[in-house]
Amino acid sequence: MKKLRTIAxxxxxxxxxxxxxxxxxxxxxVNETQQVVLTQFGKPVGKPIISAGMHFKTPFxxxxxxxxxxxxxxxxxxxxxxxxxxxYIWVDTTARWRITDALKFLQSVGNxxxxxxxxxxxxxxxxxxxxxxxxxxxxxxxxxRILQSEEKGxxxxxxxxxxxxxxAGRETLEKAILAKAKVLAPQYGxxxxxxxxxxxxxVEDVRNKVYDRMIAERKRxxxxxxxxxxxxxxxxxxxxxKELKEITSEAYRQAQVIIGKADAGAVDIxxxxxxxxxxxxxxxxxxxxxxxxxxxxxxxxxxxxxxxxKYLKSLRD
Amino acid sequence: MEWQNVPTPEEIIDVGKKKVGDFWxxxxxxxxxxxxxxxxxxxxxxxxxxxxxxxxxFGRYIGLSSPxxxxxxxxxxxxxxxxxxxxxxxxxxxxxxxxxxxxxxYSRGNYRDESLMLTGDLNILDVRWIVQxxxxxPVKLMFATRNPLDNIQDISEVVMRxxxxxxxxxxxxxxxxxxxxxxxxxEIQKIxxxxxxxxxIITVKLLDxxxxxxxKPAFNEVNEAKQEKxxxxxxxxxxxxxxxxxxxxxxxxxxxxxxxxxTDKINRAKGESExxxxxxEEYRKAPDITKKRLYLEALSDALPKAKEKYIIxxxxxxxxxxxxxxxxxxx
Numbered sequence: 001m002k003k004l005r006t007i008a009x010x011x012x013x014x015x016x017x018x019x020x021x022x023x024x025x026x027x028x029x030v031n032e033t034q035q036v037v038l039t040q041f042g043k044p045v046g047k048p049i050i051s052a053g054m055h056f057k058t059p060f061x062x063x064x065x066x067x068x069x070x071x072x073x074x075x076x077x078x079x080x081x082x083x084x085x086x087x088y089i090w091v092d093t094t095a096r097w098r099i100t101d102a103l104k105f106l107q108s109v110g111n112x113x114x115x116x117x118x119x120x121x122x123x124x125x126x127x128x129x130x131x132x133x134x135x136x137x138x139x140x141x142x143x144x145r146i147l148q149s150e151e152k153g154x155x156x157x158x159x160x161x162x163x164x165x166x167x168a169g170r171e172t173l174e175k176a177i178l179a180k181a182k183v184l185a186p187q188y189g190x191x192x193x194x195x196x197x198x199x200x201x202x203v204e205d206v207r208n209k210v211y212d213r214m215i216a217e218r219k220r221x222x223x224x225x226x227x228x229x230x231x232x233x234x235x236x237x238x239x240x241x242k243e244l245k246e247i248t249s250e251a252y253r254q255a256q257v258i259i260g261k262a263d264a265g266a267v268d269i270x271x272x273x274x275x276x277x278x279x280x281x282x283x284x285x286x287x288x289x290x291x292x293x294x295x296x297x298x299x300x301x302x303x304x305x306x307x308x309x310k311y312l313k314s315l316r317d
Numbered sequence: 318m319e320w321q322n323v324p325t326p327e328e329i330i331d332v333g334k335k336k337v338g339d340f341w342x343x344x345x346x347x348x349x350x351x352x353x354x355x356x357x358x359x360x361x362x363x364x365x366x367x368x369x370x371x372x373x374x375f376g377r378y379i380g381l382s383s384p385x386x387x388x389x390x391x392x393x394x395x396x397x398x399x400x401x402x403x404x405x406x407x408x409x410x411x412x413x414x415x416x417x418x419x420x421x422x423y424s425r426g427n428y429r430d431e432s433l434m435l436t437g438d439l440n441i442l443d444v445r446w447i448v449q450x451x452x453x454x455p456v457k458l459m460f461a462t463r464n465p466l467d468n469i470q471d472i473s474e475v476v477m478r479x480x481x482x483x484x485x486x487x488x489x490x491x492x493x494x495x496x497x498x499x500x501x502x503x504e505i506q507k508i509x510x511x512x513x514x515x516x517x518i519i520t521v522k523l524l525d526x527x528x529x530x531x532x533k534p535a536f537n538e539v540n541e542a543k544q545e546k547x548x549x550x551x552x553x554x555x556x557x558x559x560x561x562x563x564x565x566x567x568x569x570x571x572x573x574x575x576x577x578x579x580t581d582k583i584n585r586a587k588g589e590s591e592x593x594x595x596x597x598e599e600y601r602k603a604p605d606i607t608k609k610r611l612y613l614e615a616l617s618d619a620l621p622k623a624k625e626k627y628i629i630x631x632x633x634x635x636x637x638x639x640x641x642x643x644x645x646x647x648x
Contacts, residue, residue, distance in 0.1 A: 031376035032460045053377035071462040071512055073471070094471045096462075096512060137439070142483040146437040163438075170479050194511070196475040200435055200482075207441065211531045214440050214486075218535035222542035229546030236553035244564050251568030255575030262579035266586035273590030277597050283608060284593065287615035294619040301627040309628055 026059040030066075037065045037102045048102035067102045068112070071193060074119050080203060081128050087136040088206060092199035093127050093177070095119065097185070097192045104189030118188050123195060126180035130173050135164065139200060142169035170197060359391030367403035369455050372396070378456060400455035405519060408469055410477070411445035412525075433529065434478045438485045443527045448473045448505065449519040457515030465514045469505075472512075473521070476504045486528070494523045 030036050032052040038045045040062050049055055050069065057064065078092040097119060099105045109115045131139060144165055168176075178195040185192045202210055274281040294300060302309055363386045364370040370382035372389065373396045382397065389395035411432030432443050450469060452458050458465050480497050481489055489497065502521040509516055528536045600607040620626060 029376045032373060032378045033463075034376070051377075052373075052375075054375040068463060070460065071468075073462075073464060073467050075471070094475065096468075140435045140439065140482045141437050142479050145483060146485055170482060194508075196471070196508075197478075198471060198475050199430070199478060201430075201433060202435075202441070210439070210441055211529060214528070214532045215535040217440075218532070218539050222535075222538045225539065225542035225546045229542075229549035232546070233549040233553040236550070236557055240557045240560050243561055247561070247564045247568045248571075251571040255571045258572070258575035258579050262575075262582040265579075266582045269583065269586040269590050273593050276594065277600075280597055280600055280608075281593065284596065284611070287611055290615045290619040294623050296622060296624055298623045299625040299627070300620060300623040301629060303629055 025057070025062075025064075027054060027056055028064045029054055033068060033070050034066050035069045035099070035102050037067065037106050039063050039065060039106075044103055044106070065102075065106055067099050067105060069099070071096050071098050072112070074116060074123070075198075076120060076123060076127075078199065078201075079124060079127065081131045083131060083136045083139060084133055085135050088203045089131075089136065089139070090199070090201045090203060091127060091131055091139075091197060093123060094196050094198045095123055095181070095192055096194045097190050099189060100186075100191040101189035104187075106189075108188045109190075115188060115190060119185075119190070119192070122181045122184045122192070123177070126177045126195070127197075129180060130176045134168060134173060135166070137164050138166045138168050139170060139173060139197070141166060142171055173197065360388055362387055362389060362397050364397075364399055365401075367401055368399040369402050370397045370399050371455050371459055373398075378460065381455065398459060400452055400458065402452050402455060405449050405451050408448045408450070408466075408473065409445075410447065410473060411443070431474065434481050436481055436486045436489055437483050440486045441529050441532075442481065442486060442489055443525070443529055444477065444481060444489070444523065445525040446473075446477060446521065446523045448521050451517045451519055452515060453517040454515035457513045459515075461513035461515060465516060468509055468512055468514050469516060472505050472508045473501075476501050476508065477521075480504070489523075490526055490528075494526070498522055 028036070030049055030052050034052070036049040036055070038049070038057055040058070045062060048067075074095040074097055076093050076095070078090045080088055081091050082088050097115075099115075105115065109118055147163060147165065174196055177197075178192065181192045181195055201207070362370070364382055364384045366384045368384060370387070371378065372380050372382055374390070374394060376396075387397075389397060429443070432445055433441055434444055436442055448469065462468055477497075480501050484493050484497065498521050502518050505521065506518045509518070527533065596607075596611075
């Protein structure tokens with residue numbers, strides 16, 4: 001029983017020591033997401049501690065300053081910036097940064113709030129520089145692919161402004177902003193890892209004008225479709241009358257050819273027959289004409305010299 | 318008897334005392350048990366089947382634990398964070414689901430800043446989309462970036478706006494939606510991999526893409542005009558189909574008639590010439606007689622039809638007086 005008490009006492013003592021060590025600040029814990037700068041009476045001691053885990057320092061004298069080791073976000077307020085072609089747009093950027101030199105960071109900006117202020121300055125000015133030296137289309141578009149697709153015959157009218165060929169697209173501008181921002185950041189112990197243009201929007205009154213333009217464009221497109229419809233319809237109508245004339249005239253032509261051939265054939269047949277004795281033919285034909293020409297209204301005067309009446313006369317003779 | 322078993326008040330107090338005494342006897346074990354459970358709770362932990370535990374000792378990452386029951390060092394030494402690695406998360410842009418279910422309700426309120434974007438032809442579209450993702454690396458997720466969700470949110474917007482900014486209104490509205498989905502997914506993945514967010518993008522999907530409210534009627538008008546165009550063309554073809562086949566029939570008729578004329582004419586010619594030739598044959602046998610016969614036949618056919626016939630002597634020089642008399646008498 002006494003032995004048990006000794007063991008218990010030992011544990012309690014150990015526990016008390018541990019508590020005392022932690023409480024005095026001789027031991028401190030660095031999380032995987034953190035880094036620490038030690039200061040002694042405000043003066044930095046040694047290099048920043050980057051590795052996570054349990055670390056020791058002189059109690060009471062040294063102080064641990066914790067900083068984040070992770071990639072941090074920065075989200076700026078939208079800025080109204082004019083483009084090179086004097087269009088006012090809202091540009092909203094977002095950036096990612098990290099503390100690369102915790103000591104310098106502590107000395108120059110102190111804490112994250114201070115850092116955010118500096119980053120505001122750096123990125124906003126870089127953004128402004130880049131946007132103002134580029135056209136609106138260059139900020140909006142990323143490449144010239146839209147030009148090719150328009151050439152393929154998209155059916156909607158597009159303003160010329162939008163179809164300008166560009167050398168730099170949005171991603172190129174983002175890279176330019178990043179490059180500019182990167183230069184100024186190291187003095188604060190910061191690395192700006194990435195800058196992106198998150199949102200671009202027209203300012204309110206420009207937006208309304210854009211709506212008006214969109215409406216006008218759509219109306220033009222609608223009108224185009226209607227007139228295309230009318231045009232096509234007229235074309236078909238024209239085709240109808242063309243084909244109609246083609247069909248009837250072709251039929252007429254064929255009919256005439258057939259009739260001509262028929263007449264010629266008949267003439268040939270008649271000719272061949274009648275040429276055997278033209279004299280007899282004319283006699284026959286004359287006889288036939290008598291039959292046809294003398295009708296109920298005709299008056300016939302014959303002399304007794306005619307063959308028909310010659311016997312009449314000879315009787316009298 | 319029952320009433321005999323009913324305890325007196327004194328007895329009740331005695332029983333109570335006895336029970337309290339019992340409690341005190343067992344209380345030591347009781348306290349030990351409570352401490353044991355409390356200790357175990359700090360020592361044991363379990364990881365769900367769809368989770369992975371990230372273990373940190375004094376803040377330092379020391380390993381992952383798979384699903385099941387595990388042991389750790391208590392008292393803030395070991396810290397375990399369970400991360401759901403199987404679950405698919407969804408981020409919505411331009412709208413928010415208020416109440417998922419059979420009849421899901423959406424809030425369409427103040428997300429215009431998020432959803433309105435410029436297209437490549439400098440127009441404005443109202444674009445709504447979703448991004449689905451899964452945690453692929455719990456360690457990166459926990460330690461590489463401060464706010465993984467914000468990263469996904471921001472980069473999705475960055476990428477979607479960049480692509481919509483590279484396509485025309487009509488492409489985003491209709492033909493190129495899937496292309497944009499695919500490209501955006503790849504691009505978002507590329508950037509968040511660069512940030513080491515530790516997340517796998519599963520899908521990016523454009524949902525509603527609309528022209529802004531004010532412009533909508535004009536867009537509808539275009540669609541109507543398209544329909545109208547189709548209708549007009551159809552009507553024209555209808556008229557075409559009404560006229561042309563009929564004309565073709567008529568043309569055919571004309572040609573057939575001509576062919577009929579041909580047959581008729583030739584047959585007649587043949588018939589007549591054959592008749593002539595037959596007569597000629599006869600005539601050659603006895604020319605004078607035949608000629609005379611034919612002449613007389615002709616006259617006998619023709620003369621009866623005549624209204625008036627006059628036979629005059631060949632010496633008569635004028636026939637006029639004769640005719641005058643007739644005419645006067647008739648009147």
